[in-house]
Amino acid sequence: MYDILGIRNYPLLEETAPAPDYKEVFHTNRITEGDRTLAPPIIDSEESRKLRAKFEEQASRILYLLGVAMKLKDPYQMVKAHSFTEKKNPSNQSVVWYPPVDKSLLVPGQLRCGEHSDFGSLTLLYSDAPGLQVMSRELGEYVDAGFIEGGIYVNIGDMLQMWSGDVLIATKHRVLLPEAKFLDKERVSVAFFGHADDEALLETLDGSNKYPPITARQYLRRRFSATYGTEQ
Ligand SMILES: O=C(O)CCC(=O)C(=O)O
Numbered sequence: 001m002y003d004i005l006g007i008r009n010y011p012l013l014e015e016t017a018p019a020p021d022y023k024e025v026f027h028t029n030r031i032t033e034g035d036r037t038l039a040p041p042i043i044d045s046e047e048s049r050k051l052r053a054k055f056e057e058q059a060s061r062i063l064y065l066l067g068v069a070m071k072l073k074d075p076y077q078m079v080k081a082h083s084f085t086e087k088k089n090p091s092n093q094s095v096v097w098y099p100p101v102d103k104s105l106l107v108p109g110q111l112r113c114g115e116h117s118d119f120g121s122l123t124l125l126y127s128d129a130p131g132l133q134v135m136s137r138e139l140g141e142y143v144d145a146g147f148i149e150g151g152i153y154v155n156i157g158d159m160l161q162m163w164s165g166d167v168l169i170a171t172k173h174r175v176l177l178p179e180a181k182f183l184d185k186e187r188v189s190v191a192f193f194g195h196a197d198d199e200a201l202l203e204t205l206d207g208s209n210k211y212p213p214i215t216a217r218q219y220l221r222r223r224f225s226a227t228y229g230t231e232q
């Protein structure tokens with residue numbers, strides 16, 4: 001069962017975005033069985049639950065493979081800090097709706113989703129249309145992320161960048177407005193924002209002590225309040 005955490009079009013405080021994103025988001029989180037759910041069918045559906053289970057499975061595999069690639073003494077260290085099916089894990093599954101664009105409502109510089117990096121450890125993202133761009137470190141500019149029908153984007157988040165001592169990098173990304181001829185087309189994404197367990201202690205995995213240890217909960221609180229002026 002899932003519960004809605006919010007349907008917002010957040011004005012960002014921390015980012016330099018000139019305008020709120022042209023989108024709406026349903027954030028959902030795992031809650032105990034028996035709790036009331038206000039989720040609409042698109043979220044509280046068999047498909048949605050199956051999708052979440054798949055996201056959790058894939059995220060665990062990727063965290064394991066990253067552990068192997070980073071030559072961690074215990075390659076499962078990050079997997080163990082993500083108890084995706086338990087309440088102590090605050091990962092979100094979100095449905096992002098980018099409505100058809102009414103040009104008269106746009107303010108200068110407004111995008112479907114302004115430049116940002118994700119807060120958590122790992123994001124798995126499904127989208128039904130192109131539009132996602134990523135900052136290329138080589139070129140120093142945005143490039144199209146490419147689009148594979150039915151594919152999933154895998155994105156490193158800030159928590160993992162900090163935790164890995166900057167070995168893994170949280171890539172900045174954004175979603176452009178559609179071309180003029182497609183302004184009337186909506187776009188839908190489903191994102192799984194994987195976070196470490198609330199009490200997981202994030203100590204730099206490469207032993208560099210580059211960042212002081214912090215729990216995942218403290219880290220997320222700091223990021224949410226810096227960005228939205230509120231804790232989630
Ligand atoms: O819809 C997309 O392609 C990107 C969404 C995104 O980056 C986010 O919600 O954090």
Ligand SMILES: [Fe+2]
Nearest residue numbers: 116117118173
């Ligand atoms: Fe994102």
